[in-house]
Amino acid sequence: MGIADEEADSSKDPRRVFAEECRSARELYGPHALTQDGLARLLRTSRSTISRIETCQGPIPPAIPPLLDEVFGTDGKFKRLYEEAVAASFPTLYRRRMALERAAVAIREWSPTLVPGLLQTADYVRYLFKGASPRAGAKEVTAFVNDRLARKALLDGDMPPDVRVVLCESVLHRHFCPPDIMRRQLKALLDAGSRPSVRVQILPLDAPAHLFIDWPVTLITSPSHTVSVCVENYRTAGIVDDPDYVRTALRTYDELTGDALSARESARLIAEQMEKLT
Incomplete structure (x- = not known):
């Protein structure tokens, strides 16, 4: 995404987009949806961490985005969304x-x-x-x-x-x-x-x-x-x-x-x- 595209899409909260994409990828995972507990086990984190990510409660732990890309095979998508969410937190x-x-x-x-x-x-x-x-x-x-x-x-x-x-x-x-x-x-x-x-x-x-x-x-x-x-x-x-x-x-x-x-x-x-x- 170029700078002009990012500015045009500034009305969309990157933090919320990250949360929605995480929840969507979890629910569409394989033949059966992953629960928050199931995703937490794959990421070696806690269910409460996954819950906070999907409800936009607090910052995204920096170690999580590359692990999500690995689990879901998303070729860096979550890493890019995370960087956009971080950038949006700056003035x-x-x-x-x-x-x-x-x-x-x-x-x-x-x-x-x-x-x-x-x-x-x-x-x-x-x-x-x-x-x-x-x-x-x-x-x-x-x-x-x-x-x-x-x-x-x-x-x-x-x-x-x-x-x-x-x-x-x-x-x-x-x-x-x-x-x-x-x-x-x-x-x-x-x-x-x-x-x-x-x-x-x-x-x-x-x-x-x-x-x-x-x-x-x-x-x-x-x-x-x-x-x-x-x-x-x-x-x-x-x-x-x-x-x-x-x-x-x-x-x-x-x-x-x-x-x-x-x-x-x-x-x-x-x-x-x-x-x-x-």
């Missing part, structure tokens, strides 16, 4: 970005302050959200963490996008969470960088000033090779498609990768910082 400002990200063939990330969402661990996300929303309840925190982690599914697909990440060195030294959690986050960063589709580079603290120095920027390349520039600030997000701005952003990103440490040197620096946290 309107971010939904187009989520749609672009899901369809991307290449994603370039720059972050001056934090590990980008695609590479965050659950505990890192939890501390981020609790710091930003100290009055949030446990359910709200859990829902936010699940939504954030669901974005990482695109890295595990059959045709993952090429992901290029440049982080300011300060990201490695910003310890807003306990040392053991930050250490695991850095280990996850190293693991991500070892994937053939992901490259992680660190921009040294003494690198020259640049256009993106104050804010995180993501450049997303579509299957048609058009590039959109996503910029985020406090409770705002913008997507820029103007060709002149995109060219400037691409040139700036190339300069960042040129000034950054190589992927191998960056991995060594991340590993050294991990050792300091033991």
Whole structure:
């Protein structure tokens, strides 16, 4: 489904579509309908979990969609519906970005302050959200963490996008969470960088000033090779498609990768910082 199709179908709640498709697939399974208990046994989960999914009570557990595709032989349908449901849970400002990200063939990330969402661990996300929303309840925190982690599914697909990440060195030294959690986050960063589709580079603290120095920027390349520039600030997000701005952003990103440490040197620096946290 293209972005235009998704926007045209925005009146249909993706979470409810997921619930209806799950119930329909269960009832049409084989020669006899599956009960919720029967499906739960096949998925190695509880009947109450299946009931909550089919009645739209709470978030969908991230492990369930690929298992549904396996049981029903639906070739990734439930995974796609799950991604759409997660995207719909984000504020309107971010939904187009989520749609672009899901369809991307290449994603370039720059972050001056934090590990980008695609590479965050659950505990890192939890501390981020609790710091930003100290009055949030446990359910709200859990829902936010699940939504954030669901974005990482695109890295595990059959045709993952090429992901290029440049982080300011300060990201490695910003310890807003306990040392053991930050250490695991850095280990996850190293693991991500070892994937053939992901490259992680660190921009040294003494690198020259640049256009993106104050804010995180993501450049997303579509299957048609058009590039959109996503910029985020406090409770705002913008997507820029103007060709002149995109060219400037691409040139700036190339300069960042040129000034950054190589992927191998960056991995060594991340590993050294991990050792300091033991």
